[in-house]
Amino acid sequence: MYLKAPTGCDKYIPYIEKITLGIIAAMDVLVVGSGGREHALAWKLKQSPRIGKLYIAPGNGGTSTLGENVPIGQMEFEKLAQFAQEKKVGLTVVGPDDPLVGGIVDVFKARGLRIWGPSREAAQIEGSKAFSKQFMHEAKIPTAEFAVFSNAALALAHVRVKGAPIVIKASGLSLGKGVYVCRDLTEAERAITEIMVERVHNDAGNEVVIEEYLDGPEISIHALTDGYSHILFPASQDHKPIGDGDVGENTGGMGTIAPVPWVTPEMMSSVEGQIVTPTFEALKKNGIQFQGLLYPGLKVTLGGLEVLEYNARFGDPETQVYMRLLKTDLLDLLEASVDGTIDALRTKIEWHRGFAANIVIASGGYPGEYKKELPITGIEDAEKVEGVVTFHAGTKIENGQVVTAGGRVLGVSAIGGTLKQALDRAYEAVGEIYFEGMYFRRDIGAKSLSA
Ligand SMILES: Nc1ncnc2c1ncn2[C@@H]1O[C@H](COP(=O)(O)OP(=O)(O)O)[C@@H](O)[C@H]1O
Numbered sequence: 229m230y231l232k233a234p235t236g237c238d239k240y241i242p243y244i245e246k247i248t249l250g251i252i253a254a255m256d257v258l259v260v261g262s263g264g265r266e267h268a269l270a271w272k273l274k275q276s277p278r279i280g281k282l283y284i285a286p287g288n289g290g291t292s293t294l295g296e297n298v299p300i301g302q303m304e305f306e307k308l309a310q311f312a313q314e315k316k317v318g319l320t321v322v323g324p325d326d327p328l329v330g331g332i333v334d335v336f337k338a339r340g341l342r343i344w345g346p347s348r349e350a351a352q353i354e355g356s357k358a359f360s361k362q363f364m365h366e367a368k369i370p371t372a373e374f375a376v377f378s379n380a381a382l383a384l385a386h387v388r389v390k391g392a393p394i395v396i397k398a399s400g401l402s403l404g405k406g407v408y409v410c411r412d413l414t415e416a417e418r419a420i421t422e423i424m425v426e427r428v429h430n431d432a433g434n435e436v437v438i439e440e441y442l443d444g445p446e447i448s449i450h451a452l453t454d455g456y457s458h459i460l461f462p463a464s465q466d467h468k469p470i471g472d473g474d475v476g477e478n479t480g481g482m483g484t485i486a487p488v489p490w491v492t493p494e495m496m497s498s499v500e501g502q503i504v505t506p507t508f509e510a511l512k513k514n515g516i517q518f519q520g521l522l523y524p525g526l527k528v529t530l531g532g533l534e535v536l537e538y539n540a541r542f543g544d545p546e547t548q549v550y551m552r553l554l555k556t557d558l559l560d561l562l563e564a565s566v567d568g569t570i571d572a573l574r575t576k577i578e579w580h581r582g583f584a585a586n587i588v589i590a591s592g593g594y595p596g597e598y599k600k601e602l603p604i605t606g607i608e609d610a611e612k613v614e615g616v617v618t619f620h621a622g623t624k625i626e627n628g629q630v631v632t633a634g635g636r637v638l639g640v641s642a643i644g645g646t647l648k649q650a651l652d653r654a655y656e657a658v659g660e661i662y663f664e665g666m667y668f669r670r671d672i673g674a675k676s677l678s679a
């Protein structure tokens with residue numbers, strides 16, 4: 229730490245002077261959420277030279293070792309705002325989509341509290357797929373051909389005309405489980421019945437987007453913005469289906485890599501020119517100020533890039549790899565997004581060289597039903613593997629023992645000079661961890677290694 233430097237060493241004086249003068253004031257930060265993304269954000273924020281107290285509401289077993297877990301739910305906006313006010317929190321950082329779409333930012337701002345994330349209006353771009361498809365259509369942003377329905381009979385008639393393969397989506401937020409990629413008409417009819425008749429996603433299924441099936445690999449794009457300017461992160465890649473080889477049901481995400489080795493600078497220019505810039509311009513044109521993180525999910529098809537959806541927050545588990553690669557202070561970046569000073573950081577943001585990988589370990593049975601409260605062993609040994617950091621998701625600590633508490637339990641991340649090294653380290657570390665029924669994909673990043 230700089231403060232312990234020998235006196236008389238001028239290199240350290242400016243820093244000490246700044247502290248004495250109170251220029252580098254410590255800031256208390258509240259992170260809202262309880263997943264692997266929030267553990268990764270808290271882990272990176274903790275490294276800021278300006279961080280004061282770190283609170284995580286409600287947090288998980290991992291975040292409790294970095295700061296103070298606060299027992300307030302992520303949808304309890306008034307209680308969270310009250311807490312931030314009482315504790316004089318300098319910045320609240322919102323991780324998940326549900327509170328953003330529910331309007332947590334508006335509640336905080338109405339009380340004059342400083343918060344990072346898009347407003348309820350801006351978060352609609354994620355919260356309603358019907359809205360975002362219409363938005364893309366009007367802004368001429370490449371996306372699959374689509375139609376929106378709120379009547380099951382009309383939806384059924386439409387899929388019969390269009391034929392399979394076809395994709396059926398509940399328009400609202402549904403924990404990453406509202407999208408049905410249907411290979412034949414029977415599957416498509418079943419999907420419409422589930423969403424619109426049985427209403428398994430409740431009101432999220434009031435509207436249904438039916439769209440053309442697109443073929444090709446997927447990438448995740450992250451752009452941090454203050455509503456005026458933006459910073460584009462390197463591309464990352466998640467693996468959504470539960471099974472190796474991308475088979476089976478979709479999950480919240482089973483593993484990530486970044487950067488994606490086959491995404492060329494030319495492709496990133498197209499992402500910028502065809503998707504990111506036009507999206508921000510169209511948002512402005514519609515009078516929507518988006519401050520926060522815009523994460524478009526893309527398909528790379530033979531015909532070019534296509535936007536599958538927008539998310540209005542950091543990806544989970546993309547954040548776990550980004551935080552391992554990011555060199556710049558995250559607090560500086562998030563504050564710039566809140567304060568409208570992103571432009572000044574555009575050319576200053578720094579990333580570590582090399583690659584990062586994150587392997588998600590899930591409870592047996594996820595994304596369906598699974599057991600909870602199972603003791604987890606081996607996390608310390610996993611972290612002895614070079615370059616490895618374990619992020620908790622569905623965990624809690626009970627009598628000093630880490631136990632499972634959710635579907636996605638841990639994210640084992642590693643950095644390496646090559647993608648292969650990062651993956652080898654992460655998988656070696658996964659091998660040290662055990663809980664009954666644990667499940668993970670064995671092919672994260674495999675396609676990119678052979679690409
Ligand atoms: N038009 C499409 N063609 C092919 N696959 C799709 C299409 N739309 C979505 N998918 C698949 O379904 C997944 C989830 O869809 P997405 O629109 O991202 O919804 P969400 O993340 O909200 O569940 C995507 O990651 C992709 O694998």
Ligand SMILES: [Mg+2]
Nearest residue numbers: 404525536537
């Ligand atoms: Mg998605």
